[in-house]
Amino acid sequence: MTETVRYELDGHVALLTLNRPEALNAVNAALADELGRDLERAAADTEVRAIVITGAGRAFCAGADLKEIAAGRTITPTGHPEWGFAGLAQHWIGKPLVAAVNGYAMGGGTEIALACDLVVASEQAAFGLPEVKRGLFAAAGGVIRLQRQIPFKLAAQLALTGDPVDAATALRWGLINDVAPAAQVVSRALELAGRIAANAPLAVQHTKRVLHQAASAGSDWDLAWSGADPWQVNAEAMEAVFGSADAIEGATAFAAKRAPVWAGR
Numbered sequence: 001m002t003e004t005v006r007y008e009l010d011g012h013v014a015l016l017t018l019n020r021p022e023a024l025n026a027v028n029a030a031l032a033d034e035l036g037r038d039l040e041r042a043a044a045d046t047e048v049r050a051i052v053i054t055g056a057g058r059a060f061c062a063g064a065d066l067k068e069i070a071a072g073r074t075i076t077p078t079g080h081p082e083w084g085f086a087g088l089a090q091h092w093i094g095k096p097l098v099a100a101v102n103g104y105a106m107g108g109g110t111e112i113a114l115a116c117d118l119v120v121a122s123e124q125a126a127f128g129l130p131e132v133k134r135g136l137f138a139a140a141g142g143v144i145r146l147q148r149q150i151p152f153k154l155a156a157q158l159a160l161t162g163d164p165v166d167a168a169t170a171l172r173w174g175l176i177n178d179v180a181p182a183a184q185v186v187s188r189a190l191e192l193a194g195r196i197a198a199n200a201p202l203a204v205q206h207t208k209r210v211l212h213q214a215a216s217a218g219s220d221w222d223l224a225w226s227g228a229d230p231w232q233v234n235a236e237a238m239e240a241v242f243g244s245a246d247a248i249e250g251a252t253a254f255a256a257k258r259a260p261v262w263a264g265r
Helices: 027-044 064-071 108-115 130-134 140-149 152-161 167-173 180-197 201-216 230-240 247-256
Strands: 007-010 013-018 052-056 060-062 099-101 104-106 118-122 126-128 178-180
Touching: 007 027, 013 027, 013 167, 013 180, 027 052, 027 140, 052 060, 052 180, 060 099, 060 108, 099 108, 104 108, 108 126, 108 140, 118 167, 118 180, 126 167, 130 152, 167 178, 178 180, 201 230, 201 247, 230 247
Parallel strands: 013 052, 052 099, 060 104, 099 118, 104 126, 118 178
Antiparallel strands: 007 013
16 A cells, blocks of 8 residues: 655655645545654654655645545544644644645645745745635635735735735745755755754754744733743743753854764753
């Protein structure tokens, strides 16, 4: 039986490839289960410091598998419905996620990209939330996350018209980080993830957590995110990171003019 997600290692980076090219990597329950499990596997592996997600074939992800839905079959993770769409949309992973969008990424494909921390896209990539064109709405994080990542009026244009945008437009809007030739999109994403993975793991993970918590908190002057002052969240992360073995190693390696050897603690 063909794997619906391929799991590979590239140094300290896990590369997860959605592997239903015949269905444009549309999400069914098997893919959602496997992607969720692979994310857990990467999160638990102390040697993995960043994760890249891409698609096999000419598409990144065409969204939900409408044939499965039409047949009355679920597309949610069967063992962990709390993980959300594709086993990712509501699945917090403490390590940085980089989407390598190799092609078509509509609906749920765009929502997977929105759930990632950084996005490298192919010149042939397209993004969009066409759900309104089908009487639906982007319920897998699209309408929640989009306006947090790009200006509101641009988010409203994308979500309310349902019209797609190309990679150049997505880059100009700030929806993605980089555009690469199709043949280089995965290698460019792995290179970006590798630059992250070269840093102290604990520092990177706390930095990701505080970025997301502070973004959810609103003003940095008020008590917001889960009732916690963002500055308190920042202080807790600072205590954890600055008091770590990696903080000492970083300073020691710098003084010795050598590459640091991270322990992740």
